[in-house]
Amino acid sequence: MERTVNIDIKATAGFVSDADLSRYESLAFKALDILEDGSGRGSDFLGWMDLPSKTDESIISNIESIVKDWRRDINLIVVTGIGGSYLGAKSAIDALSHSFRNNIGKDLPQIVFAGQNLSEEYHAELLDLMKERSVACVVVSKSGTTTEPAVAFRIIKSYIEETYGRAEAVRRVVAVTDESRGALKGLADKEGYRTFVIPDNVGGRFSVLTPVGLLPIALAGFDIRALINGAAGMEQICRERSSENPAIKYAAIRNALYSKGKKIELLVTYNPKLQYIAEWWKQLFGESEGKEGLGLFPASVNFTADLHSMGQYIQQGERTLIETVVSVKRSNRSLEIPLDEENSDGLNFLAGKSMDDCNKMAELGTKIAHYDGGVPNILIEIPSINEFNLGALYYFFEKACGVSAYILNVNPFDQPGVEEYKVNMFALLGKPGFESKANELKGRF
């Protein structure tokens, strides 16, 4: 059987010795043990590990009933959330949707996001769109007090209530939030919104396979049972005590390369639909490892587009880069390069080939060129873009991330540095209780 996630590290040869790699493999197995037995730092947040095999049928069927209900009359769904409450859903929906989903084919609702930033222009223009549509909202927040989604939800809730009336608003809002505590849970209970639970032991960046990701992905028209099944298969594979376990392999090689002075890991894709998979990956690894002055800096490029912008730097700039390519074996569409009798562009040697054949040779040619230029290459292959394979890919990256951060000897599950700007922001905005901080900041910059 074809493996859903296949790792190839041949093109790291020469950058890491066999002895070093095998040392990091041993460290990876130790890290895997610590993850599995829950003895490491942050072990209150290991709920994501067996989510795929333990997702209750009632969650799926409750999601499916909302999909069915809203499909009758809703054509714009505003998903309100930020960070882990945004990137999982956004990345899956972008990967699985037609490139021009919102411009052709009227049978699927348009999915848009709100509260993923504080842009006034964006949200004012979102309201312009809402006024032309039949709107529903999924609001995703553990606490309900995170500034961006809370501010956006105030605006959206008030629009929906004014437009459809308070009774109908109850049908048009679903909350994904804490099981029992928090501002959003309290509000949802009071208003009578349908709710889904974000488990206590799953952090934001590991939540794509909870209703945080599942509900928006299902509403967009995709098969979340297949997504979960793909992840469940990977849950098994990523437990193996084998150096072929992809989570072991990826975690070991990236740490080995980091130990040799590589500083930046570029997630490379050759399909623009995977751009937000890279954004999701950046949060996963950046937030899990970027602490205590450590961590590979996660960046991303979308080739071949960015070969024409970042290609020069990658080939010849500072030699501190790693490329990790998420490669998709089979294209879901086919398009043949036509013959041109005049051959004015000299490309008739491509005629009859598929565009994906060219893309694949660009990928291999680039791998060799960058390797020869001093950039090691890690290949992560999936068979095609579909729900099953994406589920496997998400789970693989999550498990590899846990292993990798434990090798680095940091807590994969906290984010101690994300509060500092918020404290400053609250003080600057005059939040009660932040007066002394406000005084301290006065006049700086």
Added chain:
Amino acid sequence: MERTVNIDIKATAGFVSDADLSRYESLAFKALDILEDGSGRGSDFLGWMDLPSKTDESIISNIESIVKDWRRDINLIVVTGIGGSYLGAKSAIDALSHSFRNNIGKDLPQIVFAGQNLSEEYHAELLDLMKERSVACVVVSKSGTTTEPAVAFRIIKSYIEETYGRAEAVRRVVAVTDESRGALKGLADKEGYRTFVIPDNVGGRFSVLTPVGLLPIALAGFDIRALINGAAGMEQICRERSSENPAIKYAAIRNALYSKGKKIELLVTYNPKLQYIAEWWKQLFGESEGKEGLGLFPASVNFTADLHSMGQYIQQGERTLIETVVSVKRSNRSLEIPLDEENSDGLNFLAGKSMDDCNKMAELGTKIAHYDGGVPNILIEIPSINEFNLGALYYFFEKACGVSAYILNVNPFDQPGVEEYKVNMFALLGKPGFESKANELKGRF
């Protein structure tokens, strides 16, 4: 008068001494001299320097006549190009357009891109869209033989000819290409396409103010006269022998920080419309400076979204980062945060403020938090997002880039590393003449 581009480097204090900064300022003035007198490396490519003040009225009026012609009956314009023939137009159109331009308001044509990658899925789905619309194409390529746009143009040209007939196709295709040479120029002459010239002395990444950028931006409905005027004002300002010259100031500080061990420059925006301004900037600086093992690695984040993904790393990961914020003083729209009588989210202290007020305090709070965490901050301020200010911003970055690369002592105008993957790709694809390279690559990876 309000300056169109204002640089503030107060939040680099402590990272660079006054003496070092003043040394880099001197180097910047020398680099400016070399640029202005054309005595540096790559001086065959200085045509961009006086483009704004010298753009011929006939170019503008020819562009305007195509806008008028196509506005009658075209509702989908496919701009075919990659790298510098893509990012300038894409960045301006994204910045200036309504966030949901293609979902509301039917009076403006939809602008889509092709040949900016080799994705088979993307291009097959673009054809799906084309079949529902009245299509025209702008094809942008100096040579006409760059693989991605040439392949895409084969497909688009053949679709347009089959759908509208060869005679009408001539009206529906415009080529932006070399004045006299090259495959696309030859084809355009043979077919009778209207053409615009990419000047010989302007490289791709410096071409946004040539018809490469101007034509698509005008077709999208924007005022290219204002864009050019904004750039022309900046052309004057960036000549000043003053340390307040923004190109001097930015080029000096970023090199001074690089000399102190900073390795990654993050272009930070707080408005999602500026995401592709960051992509354009990455090409400009990455391709101009990333050579000979040198150069700040250009990356980008869009806040506050990415504060919830990359914020942790920036606050506490490896201390090799610089943040350069493109800040927009005034929002083009207004949206007030509503009062919630229940105040369940505890955010009533924000009620009555505009969302942009919050965004600005997030910006300032983040600047202070990241500075305190070891990340120097360069602020680049523009008054608002419009054509005039964008024109100024493009020109400022171009001039600063030329100065900066000369300080680094590399040729800002070549890209010697971008051919290597192409040679491999051609060999792997069986291009005649690449047989020996093909043999050499056989069996690698």
